[in-house]
Amino acid sequence: MEIFINEVSLEGQFVTEVEFRDAIKVFNSIFELINQKIKDKELYKEDSNIYANYEAIKGSNFNASLNQLKDKSLKTAFINIVFNKSNPKEWRIYQMHSSEDSFDCLTIDNDYKDVCDTSLAEVAERKSQNESKEYLLINFINSSFRITHPHISSCCLITVIKNNVEDNQICIDGIDSKLALEYWLENKLNLSSLEYSLDVTEPPRDEQTLLLDTTRFQKTSRKYDGRCIYCELPTGMYWYVDNLHYGKAAHLEVFDKRGCHLGEADLQGNIDTSKKDKNKTINLS
Structure with a gap:
């Protein structure tokens, strides 16, 4: 296009x-x-x-x-x-x-x-x-x-x-x-067809979330639990769709540039820092 x-x-x-x-x-x-x-x-x-x-x-x-x-x-x-x-x-x-x-x-x-x-x-x-x-x-x-x-x-x-x-x-x-x-x-x-329904019983595809924006997110070669990890270009933060939750519970996991967990985000990218888990990390090496 x-x-x-x-x-x-x-x-x-x-x-x-x-x-x-x-x-x-x-x-x-x-x-x-x-x-x-x-x-x-x-x-x-x-x-x-x-x-x-x-x-x-x-x-x-x-x-x-x-x-x-x-x-x-x-x-x-x-x-x-x-x-x-x-x-x-x-x-x-x-x-x-x-x-x-x-x-x-x-x-x-x-x-x-x-x-x-x-x-x-x-x-x-x-x-x-x-x-x-x-x-x-x-x-x-x-x-x-x-x-x-x-x-x-x-x-x-x-x-x-x-x-x-x-x-x-x-x-x-x-x-x-x-x-x-x-x-x-x-x-x-x-x-x-890209709109994610809260009634489904499977997690959203990447393109059904804010990860669709290729001017903001770049897909990396890394994966977590089968889902691609994306780097947010302006911030260096890392995002992926949680593969275990769906419907109203669907969300993304968000990490800082060191791989430390920052919290969970809804499909539009609003981060809930109260869900931060200090034991959750991703390997960026």
């Missing part, structure tokens, strides 16, 4: 700092869900310098608009969540489309918008070469990319035409909200 940030959806549609602030909050929530729910993914973005060519707050380019945010912690969160934690690659380093080709996008009013040499052109080219792969465009809210998707609620369908060949339309899914992403993931990945 390849996910692209659609910089072309920055169209100066935000009149005030408040509108742009709300858009950034929505964008952050989308990427939090992506990092939490999608295990196998490749994220791509435009060259950071090129964002200066796109308006966010009307009359100000994207970088200047970010600097206008009164809540500086929101700007920091955006950079950390969207760029640092998600670590998207710059697609131009791996560019597949030719800058000599023309790419036009169908707009809501049945007109065409030139999207040559943009993320839209790149993802369109990739999809034309590999239709079996899933592609998704992340749009900023209130953009002109709002042609309703015929099959997935709250999503949009972005149609790109290469070299004016109208019979060869390349259709790409797009979302601009957390709700739309949830619908899209359910349609594509059937994520409800």
